[in-house]
């Protein structure tokens with residue numbers, strides 16, 4: 001028997017097409033979305049306004065399947081971390097950060113990561129493939145199940161968990177479409193953020209297909225240092241990255257800004273001269289800056305800066321006119337802090353070297369190694 005299609009991975013356009021291919025009208029796709037995302041019904045038999053014949057067809061060919069919750073941990077500060085088993089059988093993590101008036105969900109987009117940024121623990125695990133769009137949407141569904149008990153829901157999504165979202169382009173676009181769709185989660189485009197280490201051709205492609213918020217993991221004010229911290233910089237250096245960024249933010253319109261993420265590491269990129277150089281570099285870009293104090297993990301070789309250095313770095317950027325926030329560390333006691341999403345997951349390093357050989361030419365298309 002052919003395997004069932006997981007419809008959590010279908011955005012509105014794809015669902016409409018599914019119905020049209022079965023000889024029905026496109027609006028049936030929107031009806032189905034409302035059953036699933038507004039009424040919480042995933043059993044086709046309950047979808048009483050769909051033609052019976054279509055309900056039977058759906059039952060034979062499709063389903064709604066969620067990742068399995070392997071583990072759930074709650075931090076003393078309210079942050080929740082889940083370890084999830086996804087379609088391929090691997091484990092990934094997601095983190096929910098409740099704050100006053102908002103619930104931010106940090107979702108994973110890949111199983112591990114191929115980019116190998118020098119200070120990120122995900123990179124150290126290697127890579128074992130892309131998540132499906134259904135795996136990504138499923139993370140949101142699961143977090144909402146938990147929040148529903150409190151009468152709440154996810155208000156913001158950041159693709160800042162494991163993986164590089166722009167190397168899993170099609171799935172990430174479909175999943176973020178579902179997050180923004182009024183027939184599904186209905187989040188505003190400003191509340192869905194894709195974070196990237198700088199896959200330039202994919203950023204160029206992005207502005208043609210979406211209008212979500214974009215965060216750039218910059219971490220260094222010059223190519224020499226960035227080459228060392230974020231190796232993809234050797235392929236797409238800062239000038240190319242900033243060109244793509246300004247074109248993206250221009251396409252969004254005058255009211256929108258980009259987010260520049262800058263992880264501060266003691267003695268590496270946290271000095272006043274780095275702040276000055278960063279301010280000069282970003283002068284012409286419509287952006288705000290998020291400073292992330294480095295979250296240490298065993299064997300990282302980096303340290304978190306002293307508080308006074310973090311504060312002075314922020315002051316210098318603010319003096320230069322940049323809105324600059326320092327991200328507070330959450331969920332440290334459960335290893336849910338930024339860049340710590342590793343847990344006890346298996347080593348994938350051998351697979352990573354195979355993957356690297358396979359994508360020597362980085363492409364914005366999804367590349368899956370079997």
Ligand code: SAH
Pocket residue numbers: 117119120121159160161162163164165195196197215216217261262263292293294295296297338339340
């Ligand atoms: N690949 C994407 C998204 C995942 S990383 C990207 O690079 O943007 C999400 C954010 O966490 C990035 O800004 C990353 O640089 C930051 N990060 C990774 N490891 C970290 C650590 N140990 N301490 C602080 N921030 C870290």
